[in-house]
Amino acid sequence: MTKQSKPKFKSMFILHVCEYRGYDDKPAYCIDDEEIERYGGASPGIDIWESEIGYFQTLRAAENRIKRISGENREDLYTFVIEEKPQECMIHIGDYLTIRRYLKDGSLWQVSNVSSIRHYDGKDYEMGDTGFYGRDLRTIPFKEGDIVEIARKNFVKLGIIWDLPATKKQMKKIWSRYIKRVGPDIAWIHPDDTDDGYTIVDYSVGKDGDIGFGHFHPAVVDVMPPSLPVPKKFAQQLRKCLRTLKKEEEEYLRKREKEKQEANKGK
Numbered sequence: 483m484t485k486q487s488k489p490k491f492k493s494m495f496i497l498h499v500c501e502y503r504g505y506d507d508k509p510a511y512c513i514d515d516e517e518i519e520r521y522g523g524a525s526p527g528i529d530i531w532e533s534e535i536g537y538f539q540t541l542r543a544a545e546n547r548i549k550r551i552s553g554e555n556r557e558d559l560y561t562f563v564i565e566e567k568p569q570e571c572m573i574h575i576g577d578y579l580t581i582r583r584y585l586k587d588g589s590l591w592q593v594s595n596v597s598s599i600r601h602y603d604g605k606d607y608e609m610g611d612t613g614f615y616g617r618d619l620r621t622i623p624f625k626e627g628d629i630v631e632i633a634r635k636n637f638v639k640l641g642i643i644w645d646l647p648a649t650k651k652q653m654k655k656i657w658s659r660y661i662k663r664v665g666p667d668i669a670w671i672h673p674d675d676t677d678d679g680y681t682i683v684d685y686s687v688g689k690d691g692d693i694g695f696g697h698f699h700p701a702v703v704d705v706m707p708p709s710l711p712v713p714k715k716f717a718q719q720l721r722k723c724l725r726t727l728k729k730e731e732e733e734y735l736r737k738r739e740k741e742k743q744e745a746n747k748g749k
Contacts, residue, residue: 491568491609493579495544497536498565499551500633501558503529509558511640511710513687523686523694526716527631527639530560541566545584552588559586560709561633568609573602579610583633583703592621592703596675614673616653617702622646624680624705627724629717631708632682632700640712642720644727645681647702653677680705683724695723 502509509528517524538544541564548562562584567573577599583591597610624630624643632639648656653673660672679702685695 493566494569495538495541496565497544498532498563499534500530500560501533502560503531523688525639525686527637548588571602573599581703594703596678598675612674614677616650617647630705633704641682641684642724644683678702685723
């Protein structure tokens with residue numbers, strides 16, 4: 483594959499202001515009965531919405547606006563997100579060069595400098611640094627078993643941490659394996675923004691009260707400490723789901739190791 487030169491671009495910074503959605507009383511985590519009826523299941527969490535959006539030429543200007551808004555002490559304010567995007571070109575919706583999340587008090591929570599842009603103006607190009615090289619665990623405020631909330635566009639879901647993002651040491655080994663296999667030009671298959679995440683366990687409640695649970699991998703910038711008091715029943719259920727999945731994984735690994743040993747004996 484011939485390596486292509488990367489396009490030059492000028493950035494803009496888009497500020498998203500998110501608030502809790504239309505609560506008459508104080509906002510609180512819940513399981514929406516109407517959602518269960520409509521979709522067959524619902525997870526504990528809380529609705530949010532993007533109340534404002536702003537466009538800025540510099541990161542400093544966008545952050546100054548965050549400080550101004552956070553100083554207004556809005557009761558329903560939830561979080562801020564700043565996306566860095568290239569100007570005067572077409573990219574896939576949702577792609578960005580960098581992304582930053584800020585807490586409601588205006589303090590910076592997490593940053594991802596891993597660009598998700600690999601296609602612009604109808605051409606296959608990587609804009610910015612699309613490689614994920616691991617996280618410094620000193621910047622990761624969580625540990626296994628912590629209850630967290632995962633911010634989505636219109637909903638904040640409660641979950642529990644099963645595993646942390648890969649460290650720089652771990653990713654160094656992964657990068658070495660990739661380069662050894664396909665050479666230094668590993669565009670389109672190398673570790674990218676989708677690898678910069680946690681392993682989170684969550685659950686949903688069905689119409690008959692049955693519990694469905696599993697795990698997923700949200701981005702580091704979207705995983706936050708609970709912004710509201712977590713009801714005891716939600717926390718207990720999340721811990722139960724985590725214990726169950728860990729037990730199932732242990733049983734699977736034991737079974738696989740046993741099969742491996744038996745296969746070696748047959749050789």
